[in-house]
Amino acid sequence: MVVDYSSPNLAKEMHVGHLRSTIIGDALARVLEKLGHEVIRQNHVGDWGTQFGMLLAHLEDVDGDSDELADLENFYRAAKAQFDSDPEFAERSRGKVVSLQAGDPAIRAQWQKFIEISLSHCQQTYDRLGVTLEMTDVMAESAYNDELPDIIDKLRAADLLTESDGAQCVFLDEFTGKDDKPLPVIVQKSDGGYLYATTDLAAVRLRARDLKIDRALYLTDARQNLHFKQIFAVARKAGFCDETLALEHHPFGNMLGKDGKPFKTREGGVIKLNELLDEAEARALALVSEKSPDLEVAERIEIARVVGIGAVKYADLSKNRTSDYIFDWDQMLSFEGNTSPYLQYAYSRIQSIFRRGGIDAAKLTAVVSLDSPEERALAVNLVRFQEVLEQVAQDGFPHFLCTYLFGLATSFMRFYEACPILNADEPVKASRALLCQRTAQTLQEGLSLLGIGTVERM
RNA sequence: GCGCCCGUAGCUCAACUGGAUAGAGCACCGGAUUUCUAAUCCGGUGGCUGCAGGUUCGAGUCCUGCCGGGCGCGCCA
Numbered sequence: 208m209v210v211d212y213s214s215p216n217l218a219k220e221m222h223v224g225h226l227r228s229t230i231i232g233d234a235l236a237r238v239l240e241k242l243g244h245e246v247i248r249q250n251h252v253g254d255w256g257t258q259f260g261m262l263l264a265h266l267e268d269v270d271g272d273s274d275e276l277a278d279l280e281n282f283y284r285a286a287k288a289q290f291d292s293d294p295e296f297a298e299r300s301r302g303k304v305v306s307l308q309a310g311d312p313a314i315r316a317q318w319q320k321f322i323e324i325s326l327s328h329c330q331q332t333y334d335r336l337g338v339t340l341e342m343t344d345v346m347a348e349s350a351y352n353d354e355l356p357d358i359i360d361k362l363r364a365a366d367l368l369t370e371s372d373g374a375q376c377v378f379l380d381e382f383t384g385k386d387d388k389p390l391p392v393i394v395q396k397s398d399g400g401y402l403y404a405t406t407d408l409a410a411v412r413l414r415a416r417d418l419k420i421d422r423a424l425y426l427t428d429a430r431q432n433l434h435f436k437q438i439f440a441v442a443r444k445a446g447f448c449d450e451t452l453a454l455e456h457h458p459f460g461n462m463l464g465k466d467g468k469p470f471k472t473r474e475g476g477v478i479k480l481n482e483l484l485d486e487a488e489a490r491a492l493a494l495v496s497e498k499s500p501d502l503e504v505a506e507r508i509e510i511a512r513v514v515g516i517g518a519v520k521y522a523d524l525s526k527n528r529t530s531d532y533i534f535d536w537d538q539m540l541s542f543e544g545n546t547s548p549y550l551q552y553a554y555s556r557i558q559s560i561f562r563r564g565g566i567d568a569a570k571l572t573a574v575v576s577l578d579s580p581e582e583r584a585l586a587v588n589l590v591r592f593q594e595v596l597e598q599v600a601q602d603g604f605p606h607f608l609c610t611y612l613f614g615l616a617t618s619f620m621r622f623y624e625a626c627p628i629l630n631a632d633e634p635v636k637a638s639r640a641l642l643c644q645r646t647a648q649t650l651q652e653g654l655s656l657l658g659i660g661t662v663e664r665m
Numbered sequence: 666g667c668g669c670c671c672g673u674a675g676c677u678c679a680a681c682u683g684g685a686u687a688g689a690g691c692a693c694c695g696g697a698u699u700u701c702u703a704a705u706c707c708g709g710u711g712g713c714u715g716c717a718g719g720u721u722c723g724a725g726u727c728c729u730g731c732c733g734g735g736c737g738c739g740c741c742a
Contacts (some may be wrong), residue, residue, distance in 0.1 A: 214742095216742070242696055253742060255742095256741065257740055257741055257742080258741080258742080280673090305667095371739075371740090372739070372740075373740085374739065374740050375740095376739075376740085382738090383667070383668085383738090384667075384668085384669070384737095384739085385666070385738060386666070386667080387666085387667070388738095390668095390738065391737085391739055391740085392739095393740050395740090396739095396740045397740065398740085399739085402740070402741080402742085403741080403742050404742095406742095419683095427718060428736095429669080429670060429735090429736065429737090430736055430737065430742095431671055431737090431742085432668095432736085432737070433668075433669070433671075433736095433737055433738070434737090434742090436669090458669095458670080460670080460671085460735075460736085461735085461736085463735090490699090494704070495704090498697040498703095498704060499702085499704095500704085514704090522677095525678080525679095526678060526679095527678085527679085528671090528678085528679085529670055529671070530670055530671040530672090530734085530736085531670095531671085531734090531735055531736080532677085532678095533677085535676095535677080536713085537691090538676085538691080541677095541690085541691075542704060542706065543690080543691075544689080544690035544691060545677095545678085545679095545689065545690050545691095546690085546704095548704060549690095549704070549705090551704090552702085552704050552705080553705095555702080555704095556701080556702060556705085559701070559702060560701050560702095562701095563701055564701075594681095595681095598681075602682095602722065606678090606679085610680095610689090613689080613690090614689095617689090620705060620706065620731060621706075621707095623701080623706085623707050624705075624707085625706090625707080627700070627701070628701060629700090629701050630700065630701070664702080665702085665704075
């Protein structure tokens with residue numbers, strides 16, 4: 208199966224809006240893999256659209272040299288502003304896109320530079336987030352370029368193509384727009400350029416024909432709902448894939464500011480992912496220093512990193528929002544309640560027990576006896592793990608796993624309060640130690656499937 | 666205008682796809698530490714699940730109609 212996720216537009220720095228697709232997609236890929244599926248990660252980065260025409264046209268004007276992505280960010284902003292206000296510039300930008308798609312060597316070289324800077328930035332962010340995406344998972348829009356003329360040909364051969372106002376369109380009866388007029392899927396612009404619909408059709412075909420997958424999960428925001436409905440319908444009609452390929456769009460809402468409006472900081476830009484992670488680590492470091500001042504500085508920093516990043520990821524993973532939701536620093540960086548630090552804390556407590564008791568967790572054997580309600584509740588939770596993973600895989604909802612792990616950690620905390628372990632007599636001691644071991648193992652594995660780490664102490 | 670999504674405690678979210686008294690966390694109030702980490706645990710306050718009908722033995726969940734919000738609907742992605 209293919210998990211299509213993250214998919215940022217290049218030439219802009221990654222911001223908080225990219226978080227959900229990246230993190231949810233990564234968790235799903237991990238869970239599917241864990242269950243034995245062959246998972247192909249695909250990062251369908253936007254490197255081919257009009258925005259690059261804008262950049263290239265702007266580059267022509269300013270004759271600048273942008274090595275830093277921060278520059279590229281400003282560069283993009285300036286280009287965008289001119290694109291919106293200057294028809295001549297907009298026209299020239301579209302021309303650049305056509306040249307780019309036609310393979311003009313000089314244009315390609317300039318474009319390549321933008322791509323490299325931007326991709327390496329993305330990779331840094333993935334590494335920092337602990338996301339399993341690699342450069343080899345990048346399957347950019349541009350990768351489908353050579354396929355696009357053939358996509359048009361095949362659509363024409365299937366008698367699906369209609370010319371409308373100079374553009375090549377596919378009209379399907381089930382889609383209508385304003386005033387009940389048929390709604391087109393535009394696959395080729397009047398100037399000959401291709402669009403993201405064309406690319407997505409080529410992607411479906413490649414996944415069906417070459418990758419021979421039987422399931423594709425698309426993780427994007429909900430605004431692309433109609434788009435994917437259309438793409439999937441056209442792809443089936445054109446024979447790019449058959450009914451045995453499950454095409455699933457998993458939408459989610461946008462992140463909004465506290466005022467409920469699209470997310471902007473006072474400066475007018477979105478919050479960058481790196482800023483969010485910096486803040487998360489800083490808050491976690493302050494807390495770990497307060498709670499465990501006796502730990503070495505280096506260890507505190509490492510704990511803060513794992514805890515801070517985990518908190519951010521968990522905040523997103525634990526929710527199943529298909530509509531927009533409000534971003535809130537305090538909520539996203541909370542370390543109490545249903546959060547990853549709570550789960551990590553439960554794990555570290557168990558490690559602490561093993562350290563204190565000189566117990567080698569790997570060598571534990573015991574007959575588990577469940578005498579108290581707390582022991583029974585914990586054991587019941589432990590055996591549900593597999594079933595939860597299957598549910599996550601089936602529905603594409605990582606929050607099922609979060610809910611489960613929180614319940615598991617809660618039942619462990621109660622057990623911990625009620626049942627002494629190291630001070631218990633044998634064979635109860637060994638039984639409880641084994642419960643601890645299984646709990647720690649499940650917490651670690653569960654968190655790992657969410658892309659979140661654990662620490663030995665915190 | 667048409668279409669998609671959403672509306673659950675003050676706030677952020679759950680509810681195994683139609684099952685029992687709608688659950689958690691945060692916030693607020695009150696407790697617990699001579700014992701393995703108090704980033705914890707225990708108790709309490711807080712609900713006409715937007716409104717009105719309908720289907721059903723049973724509805725937060727399904728159907729209809731309203732109200733409120735978000736998004737989408739021809740050459741952006």
